[in-house]
Amino acid sequence: MNILTFDVEEWYHFDIYSPEDKWLSYPPRINLYLPKVLDLLDEKGIRATFFCLGWIARTYPGVLKQIHERGHEIACHTDKHLFVNQMTPEFFSRDLKCALASIEDVIGEKVRSFRAPAFSINEQTKWAFEIxxxxxxxxxxxxxxxxxxxxxxxxxxxxxxxxxxxxGVRIQELPIHTASILGKEMVYCGGGYFRLFPYWLIRYFLRNADYAMTYFHMRDFDHEQPRFDYLSLMRKFKSYYGLKHSYGKFLRLLNDFEWENVHTAVTKINWEKARIVNLNGK
Structure with missing residues (x-):
């Protein structure tokens, strides 16, 4: 089971939070690689899941419309890319409601899947599942x-x-998958990890995996995107390394494996037999 997903946000919506009052002063790049990716997915008959910000739905509704009209699943990625582990439960509830309303208003149907920015649901924010x-x-x-x-x-x-x-809440979870690299469990098929590791290693791990969940951003393919000079050297490495060759690696990934979206994967899983992770005591 190989699941193809994208996080739909602008190039400045990333791990280092850029002030919202500056967002619209930056050059928009959300739609530079997206049409190219959508054409590629059409060509290969692949339907993916796109986790979208509510802010994108309100600011660039045409972006969501073109994804939805191509037959892809639209899911939620919060409203403004704030990390869940930096929110209170009350703030997260308001943020989620706003994001869902904005996205559903554009696509005209209920959103049923979610991904937190930076995978920021952790042991301290398990209350998010209830919300x-x-x-x-x-x-x-x-x-x-x-x-x-x-x-x-x-x-x-x-x-x-x-x-x-x-x-008392039961929710289905499709986590990011890992592989053991030098004795440490690491992610390898999304974001900066995909840009970092050589393709032969990624392909090797995928061929030996029963389950794979990817996550890509349009900025992962955009080697001409503006750079934030104030970032530390390590942060620059994580944000910009491998951009020039990532789209070529992505093409090979689509050619070498079969892919489906979250909705299709969910229908294939026998949830009655799936492992139950009890977080009440964690």
Whole structure:
């Protein structure tokens, strides 16, 4: 099971938060690579899931419309790319409601899947699952079952489709998958990790995986995007390394494997037999 997903945000919506009052002063690039990617997916008959910001839905509704009209699934990525582990439950509830209303107003149908920016649902923010369920989210894709800078849930267990049990709420979870690299569990098929690792290694891990969940951004393919000079050297490396060759690697990825979206994957899973992750005691 190989699941293809994208996070739909602008190039300045990334791990280092840029002040909102500056966003519209930056040159828009959201629609530079998107048409090219959509044409490619059409050519190969692939339907993906696009996790969209509510802000994008309000600011560039045409972006969501073209994705939806091509037959792809639209899901939620919060309203303005704020990290869940930096929100209170009350703030997150308002943010989610705003995002869902904005997205659903554009596409005219209920959104049922969610991914937190930077996979920022962790052991301290498991209350988010209760709020997601209250707002009609059936499938979450926010768990990063190892350590990372902006989140991570290393105690979650095996990276596989499972059901989360928290305070009487059951929600389906499709976590990011990992592979053991030098004795450490690491992600390899999305964002900066995809840009970092050589393609032969990514292909090797995928060929030996029963389950894979990807996450790409249009900025992962945009080697001409503006740079933020104030970033640290490490942050610049994480944000910009491998941009020049990532689209070519992406083409090989689509050619070498079969892909489906979250909705299709969910219908194939026997959820009654899926592992239950009880977070009540964590």
């Amino acid at each position: 997601l369920a209250e707002n009609g989210i059936e499938t979450d894709c926010s768990i990063f079952p190892t350590t990372r800078s902006f989140g991570g849930f290393p105690s979650f267990g095996k990276a596989e489709p499972c059901r989360i049990d928290y305070r």
